[in-house]
Amino acid sequence: MSGLSVTSPPFSSAGSAIPAEIKRILEAALLTSQEPLPLPELSKLFHGELNAEVLRRLLEELRTDWVGKGVELVNVAGGWRFQATAEVQGFLERLNPQKPPRYSRAVLETLAIIAYRQPVTRGDIEEIRGVGVSASVLKALESRGWIAAVGHRDVPGRPALYATTVNFLNDLNLRSLEELPPLEELDSVIESRGIMELLPVPEPMDAGVTNTGSLLRVSRPAEN
Amino acid sequence: MSGLSVTSPPFSSAGSAIPAEIKRILEAALLTSQEPLPLPELSKLFHGELNAEVLRRLLEELRTDWVGKGVELVNVAGGWRFQATAEVQGFLERLNPQKPPRYSRAVLETLAIIAYRQPVTRGDIEEIRGVGVSASVLKALESRGWIAAVGHRDVPGRPALYATTVNFLNDLNLRSLEELPPLEELDSVIESRGIMELLPVPEPMDAGVTNTGSLLRVSRPAEN
């Protein structure tokens, strides 16, 4: 139909499409997209004339093409996307020296509970944490697009049930919840960690010193 | 100098920096930046250890590297940026089909008259519409390739006779004009309800709202 006539030769018919052309278009689409693109979305680029099989193969080729660059093609829950490698991260941060805001422990613990125990109500979260969960904590996670109310529990008050979103998986580079780090076994929880590490004293603990430390660890290449 | 040691070999000293490494970092920075990056900004990537001369040369090289891809490196007012080429643009738009614009009511009515009463002159159209038809309306339909003058009526002034084209049929997915909704049916729709009901309110000249409204009305079965 008319859509195909937007641009010219390579796709006048699907059969005659040249792989290099397809890859070039896939690449451009993935580089310009704000969101990961799943296969069905990518296939719209070609009016669905390429099957998933072909697309997947070309995406794998594209991924290989980019190996060794400062940007890599990855496959996350929401689909395929390009992202800068950890290796160039240190350089890119020089352009934007302000560190993005860090989440408080309250937010992180709430997130963890939702991620591992979903779907949960606010009451469930409060029970596990042993303290009230302020609305702003849930708000922060919701506005980040990491959690969403997915329903209501059928009890008096019909509290909202929260679960993590695809966006959450995307932002953590995961393809599914199963890729979350496994929970530590209950009986090893305490013994496995050194006492010193756990002493919170006496800094303003909000985001947690240990966390900041580990961020550095992440972005710095493992030299030793 | 210390900052450079964030990542490993290439920048242990500025002198020994490998152009390929620099290009890789420039590329990643430009691919991930929200804004065009001017030279001074780009030089921050290397803590200002590369002069503008060198940077510019490497950027030119990078530009050349990308020639023939679906994304190109350009130097705009705000600095350097990657952008999708015009060539892949048509494909990329398939991913985010913005709501297509709509023709004004004047255009739609004119088109309807030409479709149903062809061949007609501009005078015929004006008579049926009860208002003048501006040249731009006919122009819009002609440049779209949907109507064409197929002759002239042999009256003073020899006005052009307009008819719809094959293109029009193709774009509307019709095999022939006979596949247009038959007039009889339309007449019965009109008779089955008050004429006034069908008359659109004063008219906000853009097609949109009133049409949608009355379209709904049409599709309601005529029960009375």
Place this chain on the structure above:
Amino acid sequence: MNSSLHHAGAAPVAKICGQPLTELPADLYIPPDALEVFFETFQGPLDLLLYLIRKHNLDVLDIPMAELTRQYMAYIEMMRANKLELAAEYLLMAAVLIDIKSRMLLPAPVTQDTDEGDPRAEIVRRLLEYEQMKAAAQRLNEMPQAERDFQLTNVWIEEAVTERLPEVHVDDLRQAWLVLMARFQANRRHQITREELSVREHMTRILRLLQGHKFVEFRDLFSRAAGIAELVVTFLALLELLKENQVEVSQPRTFGMIYVRPISYISAI
């Protein structure tokens, strides 16, 4: 169980915080200002308890309740002494601890199996679960996060380089026509005659065929593949064009060729 339990054992819940504070935690010489800050580092009573367990190297699976309660109460009392506001959860936990402690003082139920009757079971479960989630939170935080730890590509895309043309559906035409008819009738009280669309279509086709020609042979206007109905319609279209003075038909010789000429062509000469 040691002697310090002796008076606490019977303490009613209401008296929790009135419980005599035998000693300040030796390690906790913090100026009152800092105390609040310090206290705020805890996410709640469970967090504080975990801290105490670890700090005093207690076995979480075999918590000496007297010791833990004493430590906990010391902190609570310190908060109260400094008139710092204390979240209700802390007081509730104090009650829970004292309740457990007192139950442990009771003689073990004669008949029951021992393990399940341990009054500490529930608090231990909660502590472990919370600790598990704390650890999970920390590990989540250590995972690379988009924007914080890696950038996503964001290549510029020119909006609407190719002009997007309005789409028209037959329903749009139908609707436009409907409105026109209604308006026409309302204005003119004048019936638009129904007409076979196909005649109009063939009028257009004939005119188009004639375009640019001096004349066209009559029989060329009729498609060889056409059925009878179409032949008739084409003929009607031709008559209509004649009536509208669009074409001229001539037959120079009797039974000879019939020619159709567009009037526009004639008058354009």
